[in-house]
Amino acid sequence: xxxxxxxxLLLGVVTVWIVSVIIFAGVEALPGDxxxxxxxxxxxxxxxxxxxxxxxxxxxxxxxxxxxxxxAVRGDFGISxxxxxxxxxxxxxxxxxxxxxAAGALAVGVPLAILxxxxxxxxxxxxxxxxxxxxxxxxxxxxxxxxxxxxxxxxAIWLGWVPAxxxxxxxxxxxxxxxxxxxxxxxxxMVMIAHIMRMVRSSVIEAMASDYVQMAMLKGVPYxxxxxxxxLPNALLPAINVVALTVAWLLGGVVVVEVxxxxxxxxxxxxxxxxxxxxxVVQALAMIVAATYVGVNLIADMLTILxxxxxxxxxxxxx
Amino acid sequence: MARPIIDxxxxxxxxxxxxxxxxxxxxxVDLRVCRGESIGIVGESGSGKSTLALASMGFLKQGLRVxxxxxxxxxxxxxxxxxxxxxxxxxxxxxxxPQNSGQSLTPTMRIGAQMAEALELHCTLEKDAYRxxxxxxxxxxxxxxxxxxxxxxxxxxxxxxxxxxxIAMALAGEPDALLLDEPTTGLDVxxxxxxxxLLQDLARDRNMAMIYVSHDLGVIARACERVMVMxxxxxxxxxxxxxxxxxxxxxxARALLASIPRLCDPHLPVALDGRPPPPxxxxxxxAFAPRCALADDQCRAARPELLDxxxxxxARCLRHAQSHELTAGGAGSDPLHHRPDGAPxxxxxxxxxxxxxxxxxxxxxxxGGMGVPTVDDITITIASGxxxxxVGESGSGKSTxxxxxxxxxxxSGGTIGVGDGNALPEMVEQRxxxxxxxxxxxxxxxxxxLNPRHTVAEILAQPLRLYDGLSGKALTDRSVEILETVRLxxxxxxxxxxxxxxxxxxxxxIAxxxxAEPEIVLCDEITSALDVSVQAAMLxxxxxFKKMKDTTYVFVSHDLAVVRALSDRVAVLYQGRxxxxxxxxxxxxxxxxxxxxxxxxxVLEPDPDAAPNLMAEDVVELSPPARGxxxxxxxxRKQGSICENETPPWRETGGGHAIRCHIPLEEL
Numbered sequence: 004x005x006x007x008x009x010x011x012l013l014l015g016v017v018t019v020w021i022v023s024v025i026i027f028a029g030v031e032a033l034p035g036d037x038x039x040x041x042x043x044x045x046x047x048x049x050x051x052x053x054x055x056x057x058x059x060x061x062x063x064x065x066x067x068x069x070x071x072x073x074x075a076v077r078g079d080f081g082i083s084x085x086x087x088x089x090x091x092x093x094x095x096x097x098x099x100x101x102x103x104x105a106a107g108a109l110a111v112g113v114p115l116a117i118l119x120x121x122x123x124x125x126x127x128x129x130x131x132x133x134x135x136x137x138x139x140x141x142x143x144x145x146x147x148x149x150x151x152x153x154x155x156x157x158x159a160i161w162l163g164w165v166p167a168x169x170x171x172x173x174x175x176x177x178x179x180x181x182x183x184x185x186x187x188x189x190x191x192x193m194v195m196i197a198h199i200m201r202m203v204r205s206s207v208i209e210a211m212a213s214d215y216v217q218m219a220m221l222k223g224v225p226y227x228x229x230x231x232x233x234x235l236p237n238a239l240l241p242a243i244n245v246v247a248l249t250v251a252w253l254l255g256g257v258v259v260v261e262v263x264x265x266x267x268x269x270x271x272x273x274x275x276x277x278x279x280x281x282x283x284v285v286q287a288l289a290m291i292v293a294a295t296y297v298g299v300n301l302i303a304d305m306l307t308i309l310x311x312x313x314x315x316x317x318x319x320x321x322x
Numbered sequence: 323m324a325r326p327i328i329d330x331x332x333x334x335x336x337x338x339x340x341x342x343x344x345x346x347x348x349x350x351v352d353l354r355v356c357r358g359e360s361i362g363i364v365g366e367s368g369s370g371k372s373t374l375a376l377a378s379m380g381f382l383k384q385g386l387r388v389x390x391x392x393x394x395x396x397x398x399x400x401x402x403x404x405x406x407x408x409x410x411x412x413x414x415x416x417x418x419x420p421q422n423s424g425q426s427l428t429p430t431m432r433i434g435a436q437m438a439e440a441l442e443l444h445c446t447l448e449k450d451a452y453r454x455x456x457x458x459x460x461x462x463x464x465x466x467x468x469x470x471x472x473x474x475x476x477x478x479x480x481x482x483x484x485x486x487x488x489i490a491m492a493l494a495g496e497p498d499a500l501l502l503d504e505p506t507t508g509l510d511v512x513x514x515x516x517x518x519x520l521l522q523d524l525a526r527d528r529n530m531a532m533i534y535v536s537h538d539l540g541v542i543a544r545a546c547e548r549v550m551v552m553x554x555x556x557x558x559x560x561x562x563x564x565x566x567x568x569x570x571x572x573x574x575a576r577a578l579l580a581s582i583p584r585l586c587d588p589h590l591p592v593a594l595d596g597r598p599p600p601p602x603x604x605x606x607x608x609a610f611a612p613r614c615a616l617a618d619d620q621c622r623a624a625r626p627e628l629l630d631x632x633x634x635x636x637a638r639c640l641r642h643a644q645s646h647e648l649t650a651g652g653a654g655s656d657p658l659h660h661r662p663d664g665a666p667x668x669x670x671x672x673x674x675x676x677x678x679x680x681x682x683x684x685x686x687x688x689x690g691g692m693g694v695p696t697v698d699d700i701t702i703t704i705a706s707g708x709x710x711x712x713v714g715e716s717g718s719g720k721s722t723x724x725x726x727x728x729x730x731x732x733x734s735g736g737t738i739g740v741g742d743g744n745a746l747p748e749m750v751e752q753r754x755x756x757x758x759x760x761x762x763x764x765x766x767x768x769x770x771x772l773n774p775r776h777t778v779a780e781i782l783a784q785p786l787r788l789y790d791g792l793s794g795k796a797l798t799d800r801s802v803e804i805l806e807t808v809r810l811x812x813x814x815x816x817x818x819x820x821x822x823x824x825x826x827x828x829x830x831x832i833a834x835x836x837x838a839e840p841e842i843v844l845c846d847e848i849t850s851a852l853d854v855s856v857q858a859a860m861l862x863x864x865x866x867f868k869k870m871k872d873t874t875y876v877f878v879s880h881d882l883a884v885v886r887a888l889s890d891r892v893a894v895l896y897q898g899r900x901x902x903x904x905x906x907x908x909x910x911x912x913x914x915x916x917x918x919x920x921x922x923x924x925v926l927e928p929d930p931d932a933a934p935n936l937m938a939e940d941v942v943e944l945s946p947p948a949r950g951x952x953x954x955x956x957x958x959r960k961q962g963s964i965c966e967n968e969t970p971p972w973r974e975t976g977g978g979h980a981i982r983c984h985i986p987l988e989e990l
Contacts, residue, residue: 213425214420214422214426217420220381221412222443223413226405233428233431237428237429312477313429
């Protein structure tokens, strides 16, 4: 068990490392660097050379990669291209805000999606299934900016229950984003629910048609007990990986929603950094997103193995 | 006669098909069972036997409904009861032992929890008494170490252990009647025989009524007093077991019996042509008439009633008196036997295969040895045109050897050579097309080995394109020609596997293998997923190919009777090691390895007078012993430490028959 955990962890680290090389190489391949971006029209001759020397850009690429990587491991991504801000402190707040938004969407969305998936699976092809299934698909297909705009119109402008956009500064404490971030998480919930719900629905249908559920019925087990003790523990296992993908997607920054609501999260920072050609920030953000994906999927794999006795005991008893 | 505990009267069950027609799955079935009685229901797949058994629990699969008739348990109609009343009866007075316990136990629940659930629902016990009771039940079904078993998950048990857990669970409610839906299908012969003995003991002790549902007449012969034969949803013959299995008064029952290969009979079984009608497709007359040799216009005009056929049996047949003249076993065609002096076609030289390959981390950090190989020390030369049968229980390495020959698994030692004396490259990717063509494989389950989205034409085209470079009209003509050799016509070309019956699918799989014009065909349990009558047809087909093309077969099966019918030579495997090899008559003869005797004695024949002789416990071994004889742990004739420490010598009895045992030949 421990061996396998270490092995997965090792593979995760290797993945992140490969991603870091690709990101660094990609940025390196772009024409121009931090100095040309900073100096703009003056980027020539002595001035450019001095700037590059100051920032250490005249060193060979491998040395710079190692410096950057060594810093990134310690959480120090250097300073942004305008030369003023520490990337770590700037990005740190944005990461916190993105996590807050994701947590809001997940706390409501995942339980709701699972509940709806179970309901639609148990009452397959009845009106309740058709209603929720089509509803979820509908919610997923509307682009986020449309649903966001409609929600703003209804809840912020007509009803006036919540503010339309977020004006809180990025470094404000988490509580200050309440109630502003509610609308944004509702939009995200609408988008993510269909994936999880449909996955849960089909695995509930599969479990309810299985031999062990039929056996439990013929053993005299009451219906709801079959659902909760026999069917659901098996049916929910495959949902873990879909939930993980959704979590990673949310944590990776949801650009459109953040822009619409003026929410100071990772996605918007990424857009700003790209338009400013702030390459160190782009690098840092890309690394954070990659590490998040790897981390969340790692946790999901672990959970699957821990919760599925087939996988768990197989690994333990093999050696 | 006592009051029946299960009383099914005139039961018809069906579903609504296309165009709103009601299609019957069961037609006017009557069944009465009293306490202490055991009744067998036999029939091929689709005959409605499982539907009938489940209906007696008041349960119908989705889409099915009762058209007429009633099912009474203890005098009350099951389909009229409320759900909570049914829940109290199911698993309580009326227990079920399912066909596939591996899939019928909930994978996420420990055995102890599942057992306790059954107890909680049907008995009132003190809270802390459940565990003791569970352990008592598990030891009653002779499971070793029940304290450990209750902490296990279902997948950690072997097939035989899972089946025993299912039996213990059915006994938890102290049932008055037990339904057994194919209780031993999929188990090894020795396990099967042990489970049946156990069930009979339990039935006797508790005076239970038992309904055995099985396609295996051997099981029914062993366990039941009365038999009901089902065909196309009808009871076509019922009567005392001895009567029904020895001299059945119905042409279908006779044909079914004739299609079963026997241990003591070197002939091929007789195949039953045609296939049963689909639900609702049997027309106005007798459902079996289209396949019956005795049928006349009267048979086709109206459905016969159950008539008294003497000897206490009733047959749904107008010609039951004449049916006694039809064959009911033996008299099949002779299998073609090889010339022992044939040139070698396949040479396995000291082959060993290990599944436990060292992983990435093992190699990085060292350590983690290879352990004992799964298959070891296999040296066999198979002559051209010869059929070698490989037999053994599950886990004996039969299929593993086939996979290595086919290049799907790398051997860890030894070589695989073909006729020209050259060793084949290990893996299938390294083999050249002309090497690949020589060896073709047919798999156990055609549902898995045929691509469900390819038509029969596309399936057959692949080998023809690859090995012969055919295309266009030549390809189509050749495909049709090959289809005809497996007795399927050109109109099958556009069908998808899903539109074929199990037997037809396996014919397509056989056709695909023979399309490559192979020298060697590997058959991996190719008949075990098929009904007996279809199995007989497959064996006939393989024998025909042998006559036409002089093909060499390696035929793997756990069914000793099937192997007997087709093989020239038989090799017996235990834990991946050879125990015995020789001509078929010799291996099935008197002098044999202790393990071969155990296997042969455990076989259940469809003959009520033949009782199995259980010699060894059906213990499951996870890995072979590191030294000595592979069978040392289960052998009833173990000689002492020599068996544990020294690999037994091959002892030749002459005629190419050799036994690997420390016991001298005279005493074997």
